[in-house]
Amino acid sequence: MSGFTHCPYRQSSLLQQALAPNKMRIAFLLGAGCPMSIRVDNGGGNSSPLIPDIAGLTTLVSTTLATDIELNADYASLLARLGGAAPNIEEILSHLRALLDVVRDGEINGLTKPKLQALDKRICQITADVVGVPLPDGETPYHNLAAWVSGISRAHSVEVFTPNYDLLMEQALESHKVPYFDGFVGAREAFFDLPSMESDTLPSRWARLWKVHGSINWWRTPDHDVVRKSKSDDADRQMIYPSHLKYDQSRRLPYLAMLDRLRDFLGRGQAVLVCCGYSFADQHLNEVIMNGLRSNPTAMCFGLLYGDRAQYPEAIHCAMRQPNLSILTADGAVLGTLNRDWNSAAQASHPLHGVAVDSVTEGEVVRSNFGLGDFKKLGQFLAHQLNQNSDSGAYNEA
Numbered sequence: 001m002s003g004f005t006h007c008p009y010r011q012s013s014l015l016q017q018a019l020a021p022n023k024m025r026i027a028f029l030l031g032a033g034c035p036m037s038i039r040v041d042n043g044g045g046n047s048s049p050l051i052p053d054i055a056g057l058t059t060l061v062s063t064t065l066a067t068d069i070e071l072n073a074d075y076a077s078l079l080a081r082l083g084g085a086a087p088n089i090e091e092i093l094s095h096l097r098a099l100l101d102v103v104r105d106g107e108i109n110g111l112t113k114p115k116l117q118a119l120d121k122r123i124c125q126i127t128a129d130v131v132g133v134p135l136p137d138g139e140t141p142y143h144n145l146a147a148w149v150s151g152i153s154r155a156h157s158v159e160v161f162t163p164n165y166d167l168l169m170e171q172a173l174e175s176h177k178v179p180y181f182d183g184f185v186g187a188r189e190a191f192f193d194l195p196s197m198e199s200d201t202l203p204s205r206w207a208r209l210w211k212v213h214g215s216i217n218w219w220r221t222p223d224h225d226v227v228r229k230s231k232s233d234d235a236d237r238q239m240i241y242p243s244h245l246k247y248d249q250s251r252r253l254p255y256l257a258m259l260d261r262l263r264d265f266l267g268r269g270q271a272v273l274v275c276c277g278y279s280f281a282d283q284h285l286n287e288v289i290m291n292g293l294r295s296n297p298t299a300m301c302f303g304l305l306y307g308d309r310a311q312y313p314e315a316i317h318c319a320m321r322q323p324n325l326s327i328l329t330a331d332g333a334v335l336g337t338l339n340r341d342w343n344s345a346a347q348a349s350h351p352l353h354g355v356a357v358d359s360v361t362e363g364e365v366v367r368s369n370f371g372l373g374d375f376k377k378l379g380q381f382l383a384h385q386l387n388q389n390s391d392s393g394a395y396n397e398a
Contacts, residue, residue: 005343006333008370011326012356015302015372016385018272021152025271027159027262028145029285030375031278033306035131035168037375038140051131051166058089061126071122074115081109089123093240096120124238127165128216135171141379142172148382149207150178157206161262163213163278163285165240173207180207182228183254190228192254197261210258212285214239218254226254259288266292271299276375279305280315280327293324303327306373309339330369342368355384 019026035051042048052060065075079087082095099108100116135142146169149158160169173180183197184190202208211218218239219232226239265271266289273289280286280303293299301324305312308331319327319334327334332341344367346359356377360369371377 004338004340006335006338006340008328008333008342008357008368009347009350009352011328011333011335012352012370012372012381015274015356016352016381018300018302019152019274019382019385021154023155023270025156025159025265025269026154027161027265027271027273029262029273029275029278030160030162030164030169031275032164033277033279034141034162034375035164035166035277037277038136038142040136050133050136050168051164054088054090057127057130058087058092060130061089061092061123064126065119065122068122071119074111074119077109077111078119089127093120093123096123121238124216124240127240128238131164131166132216133166135168135175139379139383140172141375142168143175144379144383145169146172146176146178148386149173150176150205151386155204157202157204157208159208159210159261159265161210161212161258163211163282165211165214165216167215167217169209173209178207179203179205180209182209182211183257184228186228188229192226192228192257194253194257197254197257208261210261212255212258212262214255216240259285262288263292266299266301267296269296269298271296273299273301275301275303276373276378277306278303279312280318286314286318290318290322290325293322297324299324301325304373304378305329308332309334328370329373330371331367333370342370344368352381352384356381 018024032053036049036053038050039047040050049056062075066072068075078092078096082091087095096116096119099111100113100120102108103111103113103116105113145160162169170180170182181196181202183192185193185196215228216238217228217230219227219229219236220239221227221233221236232238266273278285289301293301303315303319303325305315305327307329309316309327309329312327312329315327316334316339319325320337320339323336332339346366346368347353350357356370356372358369358371359366372381
């Protein structure tokens, strides 16, 4: 690597300008790292993430099923089929549902269709219990984002994409009385409505929320309708799907429709996509993002990643091939395909010092630390911008 560096203060200011009140189209992609930024006090000075990552969720599912008298043997048989390295819950669900598609009235390694259906339902129940937690009261980064959405006046609706199954963003938007559309219409059993989803006629004060991997409150009925509701009937199937499951025609809606919104967002006009908590490890989502950026040079994507660059080889690889994808991490960035460290010179008088950038000492070396890969810091950054815009008269009171 050369001796040249990137300036974290300049990049923080550029991000702030990109999110300023104007006619730019803005979207956020919130990955699994976002709920992990919210810590829950466990007592004794210990804390844990509000929702665990995929590894933590996999451990919880496996531990629970290992003590389930009716399902533990079937779960062990399913895991044995996967072999090799320990699979995560998304890989387990993918394989389970692939078997469901082919087993019919027979059996595979002792796994019949009723046994596979029982495993599927129980895994989804455990997942729903883990991720269906309430958002803590007070100021969380989700609340900060919801307040920012309602407080920044702009010509286009803000769009929020997430592969997460939880309802945290919904809770934050509702707590701030932000109207939003998620592709479903109705009250008792809201139904998926593609024509409304494809329309751009919503008022700009409405947010758009797209759950690209499903949600714990989506259900497929025995009639193959997809509905959104808080509780299900016994015959309903919970719509939680991993990203790398092959989408056949029967599953096309609503998952691919949600991804089509991301394609459409990136594919036209000036657009800014801000990713946080997303590690670029999902090849299916990466393909949509990269193709969108290639097809539209006026679109920009800021990938805000927690920790140092060495943790994210796939993100670095993508950004070094695509000039309008910027990857910003704690110790450096890939900007315009150039992978460099941050300039270590502190600018204590800069308005974003302490908000987006800090100085850290490692041994005898002082370096700049870019903090917006932490969703909590990004929330504070948005609150800071909202306060500035309110002072300047840009606050939207509509």
